Amino acid sequence: MLRVCVAVLFLLAAGCSSLGTGARLDIVGTEYSFDPATIAQDAHTINFALRNQGQEEHDFELIGPRGVVAHIRAIQPGITKGISVSLQPGSYRFVCTIGNHAQIGMTGTLTVR
Numbered sequence: 001m002l003r004v005c006v007a008v009l010f011l012l013a014a015g016c017s018s019l020g021t022g023a024r025l026d027i028v029g030t031e032y033s034f035d036p037a038t039i040a041q042d043a044h045t046i047n048f049a050l051r052n053q054g055q056e057e058h059d060f061e062l063i064g065p066r067g068v069v070a071h072i073r074a075i076q077p078g079i080t081k082g083i084s085v086s087l088q089p090g091s092y093r094f095v096c097t098i099g100n101h102a103q104i105g106m107t108g109t110l111t112v113r
Contacts, residue, residue, distance in 0.1 A: 022047050022084065027094075027108075029058035032101050034094065037108040044087055044112060048072065051080040058101065062110070063093045074098060087112045 022045030028035045031054045050060045052075045060072040062085065069092065070085045089112050096106035 021045065022086075024049060026051065027060065028053050029060070029096060029106070030054040031056060032096070032104045032106040034060075034096075034106060034108045039108065040111045040113065042113050044089070045084065046087060046110075046112070047082060047084045049080055049082040050075065052077050057098055058096045058106070059098055061095050061097050063095065064088075065090060071097075089113055 023041055023043035024047045025039060025041065026049045028051050048060065048062070048070070050058070050072050052058050055077055057074040057076060059074040060070075060083075061068055062070040064087070069087065070083050072081050072083050075081050092110040092112065094108045094110060095102040
């Protein structure tokens with residue numbers, strides 16, 4: 001049990017999170033944009049990996065037709081964090097919700113086919 005707890009603490013300290021099976025999408029956040037900002041994807045289970053290469057904190061919020069679908073909390077520069085989400089076909093928008101980052105361009109679109 002102690003080994004499991006130590007392993008979990010190590011992963012949390014490293015900024016990692018477990019990603020499930022499905023397509024992996026690596027997204028880089030900087031001041032004040034995401035790369036890529038336009039994504040089209042066939043898989044319905046998507047593993048997002050947000051890597052903060054900026055100098056400020058950034059987060060990732062995925063918004064679908066019915067509201068927020070997923071959220072990666074704010075991460076410090078140099079950290080990568082992920083989340084696995086099962087999505088229906090359609091259009092989604094992603095934004096950084098910190099301060100005015102979205103208003104000045106830190107947004108993107110995802111189309112799931």
